[in-house]
Amino acid sequence: MVVVDLDAFDANADDLVRRAGGTPIRVASKSLRVPALLTRALARDGFAGVLGYTLREGLWLVEQGISTDVVLAYPTVDRGGLRRLLADEKARASITLMVDNVAHLDLIDGCREPGTSVPVRVALDIDAGLRLGRSHVGPKRSPLHDSADVLGFARAVIARPGFELVGVMTYEGQVAGVQDAVPTQRAKSLVVRRLKSASMAQLAERRSQIASALAELVELEFWNGGGSGSVEATAADRAVTEIAAGSGLLVPTLFDHYQSFRPRPAAFYGVPVVRKPSEGIVTAAGGGFIASGPAGKDRAPLPWAPAGLHLTGLEGAGEVQSPLTGPGVAALEIGDWVWFRHAKSGELAEHTNLVHLVSGDSVVETVRSYRGFGCSW
Template sequence: MEKFIEAFQHIERPFAWLDYEALDQNIDFVNALATKPVRIATKSVRSVNVLKYIQRKLNNCAGFMTFTAAESIYLIEQGLDHLLLGYPTFEENSIKKLLAYSKEGKDITFMVDAIEQMELLQNCAASLQTTANICIDINISTDYKWIYFGTKRSPLDSIQKLKNLTDMLGDYPNVRIHAVMGYEAQLAGVPDLSHVASTKMRAKGVLIRRLKKQSLEKITAFRRLAVAHVKSIAALAFVNGGGSGSIAYTCAQKEITEITVGSAFFAPALFDDYDSLQLQPAVGFALRVTRQFDSHTFVCQGGGYIASGAIGEDRAPVFLNKQYQLLPLEGAGEVQTPFLDASASLKVGDTVYLRHAKAGELCERFAVLHCTRGKSYEGPILTYRGEQQCFL
């Protein structure tokens, strides 16, 4: 934090910051661990300039996984290519724009897991006399009956369901299988919690690590069978899997040709509790202390940047200084945030530095990331919001 004092002394609070040294270390970590090409998850970054920076630094970049059709169009207009839409889309006008770009030679793949999605792509592609490349999203979550371990997204959780979908492809001549994705969310997106302090969270961590270990066999067997089935009817350009929390495991899988990574570059607070990751906090925000309630309780302006997902204390921002803690009955507030300073060393007017629980969501709050390298201010970088873009 001391290195920020000089670099950011002229910046009005609140502001979002990016530490280039930490970002570079995280990119180096991914480069060292990923033995297969890396596709960058744009939702975890949400800044065109930072996306391009990471792309240049990666040893082998497969392209980008985007989160909406409108975002994909914008990124193409900014010079990016090799886009995999990570989620199905039903926005007809945007689909047609993307297909027009694809017809001109851009590499664009649409995600599907249902016939309704293919029908729309067929109609749009036929109207433009072109072909829509699709990636079939299989569900490799683990259903233990007593607990569903993974994500409830794609319904394609069996070979029969997958076959039912692929058997219909003959009715859609303008849709072509291009890829398969099997995302092991229960490994890549769930913290291990082996170093947490509370007894309740430690017990949860023991269960999570056990479930992860038991999931491995099902993930491997089903994804390989699914990929083999699709390969029997179509040549695949790539098979995508993984995420920041499962880089080594996913890269070791024979059927996988590329891995998606996003959060590892910024290292948000939720990724502090992954046993396999050694990352440095690269992005966060700074708030001004504007009040002192008592000797240990201070108030800063702003701070209510709560992450999406299941409601819980792990969705709140965290302080870089571990001696500062949010109040359990107030949390991070919309316009002001009270907190405890165990050292009682703060004073009104000081700055406190925090990190968001998730990676790219902070960029929806700030137009600019103020960048530092060491103690030097490197200037501002626009986020999507700063570029006047809002996709979700």
């Protein structure tokens, strides 16, 4: 059973808007994957548009009337989806594709009807990583880094019939997506904070240079940057016109320890106790929803309620059973529920068809996830 605390969700939304200081927030759908929650966020002042993760998802969001402003955060090579986009005037006006290589343009052109060049909205994905000599700190995304790289590719896009360059994305994941105040990792957290500071300083200078150069070529509609963990720092950059955020609404465990903000956990899932194999241990039915990313303890779900529970070292969180130990076991009987938090936002929705929205101690509404709508992107 998956639940979302709407009171916490709304409080987190308000806090993101406060931290953004007037810069619009584009909702990262990857971090929600529940249409009703996307709609709830978009209805709030301070939020505008969706940052999607696949083309077919974007097409579906437009078809369902959830958004007419979807920017894809990642390039697509979905030829079927591209053919649908090219044939749909409303979708072409509503969806912006992400590109960083001439091969992306070639693939899109290869999906066109012969002799046609209907305009497609595209944005440039520019690497926002920190360069320290030959070292690169940050997500391995775009090959576009220096001004010369960006301008050369921008000219190629502008000169090519059928493409309209409307935006730029610079995602500083090494700042937005990395905890920097973990109580059990004080030394590492200090290093992370220093790397974040150096990264934002370097990126601000590079963004300014690229923005000035691009302004001589094209008038952009948007410059997207940041994430839930870097809202204030990204909003302070004059080149950025909007901030992407999504995890900060549901707050998975990987967002528990940031120096700059203290959000409220809003998403939980419950599994029943089905066994008591020995004194001091109970076994829950399944619940082993391990998050993507580098394998480690921080990708495992966290037993949340009742308090005083933790996973065992040998079995951990399992596909069909999850043994739990700790002082909280004493209060549990077969049939009782244990509540967990997932490590990453959005991925939890891939394990359920239904999400129960609660306020206080009442279930306000039960809604469907993408999976519940039969969608697998």
